[in-house]
Amino acid sequence: MTTDIRTIQKKMRALGVKTDENKSFAQLTTFGVGGRIALTVYPDTPSKCAKTLKYLRKNAVKTVTVGRGSNILASDDDFDGVAVVTTAMNGVKIRGKRAEVLAGTSTKYLARLLCQRGLCKGEFLACLPATVGGAVVTNAGCFGQDMAGILKSVKALKDGRVVRIGADECKLGKRTSVFCDRPDWTVLSLSLQFEQSTPQRVADTVGYMQRQKASRQPLNGRSAGCVLYHESVAVSRLIDEAGLKGFRIGGAEVSHKHAGFVLNVDKATALDIYLLIQHIRKTLWERFGLFAKTEVRLVGFGNDDFFTERKE
Ligand SMILES: Cc1cc2nc3c(=O)[nH]c(=O)nc-3n(C[C@H](O)[C@H](O)[C@H](O)COP(=O)(O)OP(=O)(O)OC[C@H]3O[C@@H](n4cnc5c(N)ncnc54)[C@H](O)[C@@H]3O)c2cc1C
The missing domain is CATH 3.30.465.10 (Uridine Diphospho-n-acetylenolpyruvylglucosamine Reductase; domain 3)
Known part of the structure; x- marks a missing residue:
């Protein structure tokens, strides 16, 4: 990180913003995967949130905003930046x-x-x-x-x-x-x-x-809901038609109950989930010529997406 953690913590104390050095994305996201986060901060008012982000960005500190983490897939690598969690800012x-x-x-x-x-x-x-x-x-x-x-x-x-x-x-x-x-x-x-x-x-x-x-979705499993979408086609129906229900990479599995859901069924890594999503997208492209977009927001995966070279 460009600015050291102690300096950031001091600034957060001055702003009245709580901090935590012991969080990982696995704790902050519903998939339950993802690496450790250098610093997590919890502004509890819009004003504190704005001041926090302005300070971090001015100092070129990498940031990611996190709500309930129910649509985030964060990589297994440690995150050398600050996660700004918004849940304390409620009303x-x-x-x-x-x-x-x-x-x-x-x-x-x-x-x-x-x-x-x-x-x-x-x-x-x-x-x-x-x-x-x-x-x-x-x-x-x-x-x-x-x-x-x-x-x-x-x-x-x-x-x-x-x-x-x-x-x-x-x-x-x-x-x-x-x-x-x-x-x-x-x-x-x-x-x-x-x-x-x-x-x-x-x-x-x-x-x-x-x-x-x-009745239709595996709501008790660890997931981020439907991982893919398309403007006009029901992607989950095609995933089912491609025979991918139950398909597994490592601890990540396409749900038997709803083909649009990818589940962390057995200590999946973020990479397992990422690779499974890419496998589904590749299969949909090869079988149906369908370019499905990733709904879940990726953090820390860089730009090595199988489809990045395809222009939509
Ligand atoms: C069991 C289950 C069922 C689901 N069902 C549905 C469904 O029916 N329909 C549907 O659309 N989705 C569904 N989802 C997906 C998810 O709940 C939604 O996408 C939800 O809106 C994500 O909200 P969040 O607060 O968890 O955002 P997060 O996952 O924390 O963040 C999502 C993205 O928004 C950014 N972000 C978060 N807060 C802010 C902010 N204040 N300012 C700017 N950026 C921000 C994050 O950086 C990230 O890029 C489901 C997920 C699960 C686990």
């Missing part, structure tokens, strides 16, 4: 049908509040093991709902300044947003818009979605 203010939500807020917690108020269009949030900040990055969603359907604007640290970015400028698409291309932009809070319904109807919809999800 929700609801006025009428509008909610201001801090980026580290749990989607499930927000969904409970919406249910109490009878606000609909955000029922899918109850199905994500995520933070709202992480959810906006890949426009997370299910059952026909997604972040694009509720987002009004984002307050973000963009090129060293805290700015409000309108939903249009966030360019939410199928499992993508402007934040995928600009990992140096950090979401601090979101303004979300819902529609009025009743607590009973919202609870019924949430219950239906959760039952459907539990």
Whole structure:
């Protein structure tokens, strides 16, 4: 690291930001894999988060923002930088049908509040093991709902300044947003818009979605949900058709229950999971001519992707 850890810790103490030298990505991500992290920091307000990131970036320290870690595959190598974990930065203010939500807020917690108020269009949030900040990055969603359907604007640290970015400028698409291309932009809070319904109807919809999800997906396993996507094709159906259910590399396996999920079934390494994802993509390309994109965000794998030379 360009700046030594003690100097960074001193600065974090001055900012009132908690730090930890003993974390690994295996502890911070739902896959349960990934190397040790030189320093992990936990800002608990947008202002502290912005000051932390500005300081780190000014000093050319490598950073990665982490929410619940449910869409991150981090390599087995040690990370010589700082992981900025947002989960301590949480809070929700609801006025009428509008909610201001801090980026580290749990989607499930927000969904409970919406249910109490009878606000609909955000029922899918109850199905994500995520933070709202992480959810906006890949426009997370299910059952026909997604972040694009509720987002009004984002307050973000963009090129060293805290700015409000309108939903249009966030360019939410199928499992993508402007934040995928600009990992140096950090979401601090979101303004979300819902529609009025009743607590009973919202609870019924949430219950239906959760039952459907539990019956179709391996929710108890260690995964990051569906690892691949395509704008117009249901990738998991083709993975199934290619006979890949149960296919294994090391401790990583394509789920028998849902072919879109890769599971850490037996002490997988990050490399096992990475290679399995690449094997699935290669198979889909060879069998169906389908170029599936990686939904899970890769940390520390460099640019050795099998497909990087293909221009989309
Ligand atoms: C069992 C299971 C089921 C799932 N089901 C679904 C589903 O139905 N639909 C779906 O879309 N996804 C699903 N996922 C994937 C995952 O939950 C979502 O992608 C989720 O939105 C990730 O949120 P997170 O807070 O965990 O983000 P993380 O995994 O922590 O981060 C994801 C990416 O966002 C970046 N990031 C995180 N926070 C910020 C921030 N504040 N500012 C800028 N960048 C940030 C990270 O650097 C990383 O690149 C599932 C995952 C699991 C494990």
